[in-house]
Amino acid sequence: MVDKPFLASQRWQEQQWRANREGAHPDILEFERVFIKRMSKLGVPMFAHEMVRTPERQNDLYALGNSRAKAGQSAHQYGCAVDIVHSTKAWGLSEKEWLLVGHVGKELITQKGLAIASLAWGGDWSFYDPAHWEVLDWRTEKEKFPWPKT
Numbered sequence: 001m002v003d004k005p006f007l008a009s010q011r012w013q014e015q016q017w018r019a020n021r022e023g024a025h026p027d028i029l030e031f032e033r034v035f036i037k038r039m040s041k042l043g044v045p046m047f048a049h050e051m052v053r054t055p056e057r058q059n060d061l062y063a064l065g066n067s068r069a070k071a072g073q074s075a076h077q078y079g080c081a082v083d084i085v086h087s088t089k090a091w092g093l094s095e096k097e098w099l100l101v102g103h104v105g106k107e108l109i110t111q112k113g114l115a116i117a118s119l120a121w122g123g124d125w126s127f128y129d130p131a132h133w134e135v136l137d138w139r140t141e142k143e144k145f146p147w148p149k150t
Contacts, residue, residue, distance in 0.1 A: 001097050002043040003088055012087055015047035024051045024079035025135055025142075031119060032082050034108050035133075042104070045087035049131065052079045068127055080138035083131040091131055098123055098130035105133060 006012050016036070021029060032048050039046045053061075055071035062070050075081035084101075086093055093101065102123040109119050118136040122129030135141050 001086065001089075001093065001100070003045050004043045006045045006087055007040055007043065012045050012047070015045075015087055019048035019051040019082070020053075021048075021051050024082075025138075027119070027135060028080060028082050028133070031105075031108065031133060032084065035084060035105055038104055038108060039101075046084050046101075047087055049083045049085045049090075050076060051082045053077050075134040075138040075142075078138060078142035080142055081132060081134035084133065085131045093130075102130065 019032075028051060032051070036046055036048070053074065053076040055077065058067065058069065058071045058074050058077055061067040067074065071077065076083075085091055086097075102121050105119075105121055119133050120136045122132030122134075
């Protein structure tokens with residue numbers, strides 16, 4: 001997982017701006033920021049692959065079998081989720097490596113003084129999605145902010 005040379009590369013810098021963040025929940029933005037920073041301190045290059053999705057993108061992922069949610073049913077459409085993957089291995093981490101990713105993320109969420117709402121990790125679900133982090137009560141939370149309209 002560790003790849004310090006990649007962390008120093010221009011490609012890693014460019015990956016950091018790949019995801020659409022417009023309208024993303026402030027807690028998702030903060031989590032992504034501190035998580036990427038923590039993983040980079042550990043020498044592990046990660047980046048936010050997706051945050052906010054259009055209804056069309058969500059339906060495409062559903063049709064491909066990469067999501068169980070149709071348009072309007074995903075936290076991503078309301079800026080309440082982020083998929084964070086390894087910079088060179090993407091989703092190709094072993095289960096043990098994903099457990100480390102989950103551990104680091106959960107540790108950040110529970111640290112005192114970190115202003116992040118409760119987040120759920122997709123690695124804990126029966127529909128295993130270890131790159132996915134979402135606001136636990138996103139269906140209620142989305143009503144509090146001016147999220148993108150579907």
